[in-house]
Amino acid sequence: MAKTKQPERAHGGWQDRLADWAIRALIWLALRLPARTRLRLVSWIVRRLVSPLIGWHKRALANLDHVWPDLDPAERQRIADGAVDNLARAFIENYDVPEFLHRARGMTLSGEGLAALEQARAQGRPVLFVTGHYGTPEGARCALVSRGETIGGLIRPMSNPFFHDHYVQNMHDLSPPVFEQGRRGTMQLIKHLQSGGKAVLLFDLYDSAGTPIDFLGKPAPTLTSAADIALRTDAVMIPFFGIRHADRFGFDAVFEAPIPHGDPLAMMTEATRRLEARIKADPTQWMWVHRRWKPKRQAKRQRKRAAAMMGP
Structure with a gap:
């Protein structure tokens, strides 16, 4: 017998309230x-x-x-x-927040991207930092915030609405401005960049609307949003990483050479290659708990597309 699909649990109920407590x-x-x-x-x-x-x-x-x-x-x-x-x-x-910013002030900043950041600052040009869930991305962001920079960010809504409220508020306290993912938040982020601002986007989450890009040897749907926004706002696109020390307490911020503007898919493929290199150097620092590939879902979508192309 085929398994009966269980209805999805509605969010905002007592289970979410208990988890938030x-x-x-x-x-x-x-x-x-x-x-x-x-x-x-x-x-x-x-x-x-x-x-x-x-x-x-x-x-x-x-x-x-x-x-x-x-x-x-x-x-x-x-x-x-x-x-x-x-x-x-x-x-x-x-x-x-105070302790994290204090620790960030003591971290080492390095990489070719620092020169590009200085040049963009001198020209009043926007900067879009791209990274993944590797090490401590907020640490790298705070390294700049603690030195007087304003770095905006886009955050995904949490499935638990009670947790979402205080987590988003904490992100505002840590490093404003923070925009919530969606049409309105994306437009706010674009306006922030168009005014010469700086922001960070994490691109290594599964999205069914994304284009498959090989990630660690397997196709992973990846949005080109970061590249599209960089092109639209003429922002310098700099990959950066907050890399933990062996003691898992200290960390360094590495700013890599900017990704040249061009085809959005090619830009995101290069961003993926940069993240892959970091993961291969120390795979314990990447968020392996995320469903990045969803191979069964991808295979199902491919079968549907193939059937649609074949027709009746």
């Missing part, structure tokens, strides 16, 4: 502790208690098996554990 309690407890202890505690809770409950390790292992099937099982487990550790640290460090 638990998250708020964890944040409150963590903020009572010194920064290093806080990050270690939240990492342990998420890796040992939360991840097994919601399947993050399982999803990370499945993604690793998809792109690197010959990887040693022990190495695969190490990467998955490191990815969940990085995600937990990235989450909680955003909630102590």
